[in-house]
Amino acid sequence: MSRLSRLISIVASALLVSSAGAATMPTTYPFKVQGTTSPHASGQLLVRTLSPTSSLSVINVHGLIPNTAYVAHYHSLGPASSDPCASNGPISLVFPPFKTDAQGNAISLLRAVPARISGSAGAYVNVHTAADVGVIPLCASVLKAGTTAPTTTQTKTTEPSAQSGQQAIVKIGDDFFSPTALSVTAGTTVTWIHTGKVSHNVSSVELPGIHSATLHPGESYSYTFMTPGTYTYYCSFHDMNATITVTNR
Known part of the structure; x- marks a missing residue:
């Protein structure tokens, strides 16, 4: 050996x-x-x-x-x-x-x-x-220690809703986020929807408030972006990551 x-x-x-x-x-x-x-x-x-x-x-x-x-x-x-x-x-x-x-x-x-x-x-x-x-x-x-995440919602859904106004959708597949690069305006609520077959989560270092519980197939997680910047997020279970760029309105 x-x-x-x-x-x-x-x-x-x-x-x-x-x-x-x-x-x-x-x-x-x-x-x-x-x-x-x-x-x-x-x-x-x-x-x-x-x-x-x-x-x-x-x-x-x-x-x-x-x-x-x-x-x-x-x-x-x-x-x-x-x-x-x-x-x-x-x-x-x-x-x-x-x-x-x-x-x-x-x-x-x-x-x-x-x-x-x-x-x-x-x-x-x-x-x-x-x-x-x-x-x-x-x-x-x-991830930063001792940080309290802002209020977020985590609900079950079966079909992703369409992107409209101040809302955007990111699909979570098995080993990928789609899209891998998303641009939104400040005030937009992004919802990650689990469309794969194995458990995933959503976490960010640059923005520690993004920290979902374990997501199972069909579940979703939402976060409202208020501060302009580019933020990387990832799944701590798998080698998959993506970015979201927040611009001024």
Whole structure:
């Protein structure tokens, strides 16, 4: 068994272990490509709270430079930009160094106190080459902590309604949102309608108020956009994301 296979086995066991009922289900944050050094790179950051004093963070990445040493850091969310990955926040935690295999795949595990991960504002994780930490091929944004979502509605429906006036529809399929890029005016209510067969959800880093419960086939989730900007959202269960651009009326 290869070292990567052994790590995958350890990760699977660790993520399934319960701690006297205190453990939560893992939350998945997708990595986004940064720069041009590894344009086909991808991956996920999985975070599971095992107890009030213990959490497990797992980096699982693909498509990086083969047989290359990398490092990764948690950063506290900084004020420099609305994009968490560009906010220039300070390092709060350091993952153990890791090396990619011949296909550019790698896994790294970090155990830490949950409060160190997101603090009171939020966090992001950068993956760097060990030789030059200025080379950052991947970044994952962690949802802000302690944020209360505004009132939203979640209802069951069988057919998507047509887009009209200050309303817009996004269909949730299995492994995709449609459309992947939507432009609306401020004050528009966007409704995501689950048209697939497996469970999905809708979450956003840039706009933490977007945070649906698990959506089953036929269910929907709505959010009213009031502030102009471009917002990325994703399904934490699967590798699928899209954007909504909000313009002035």
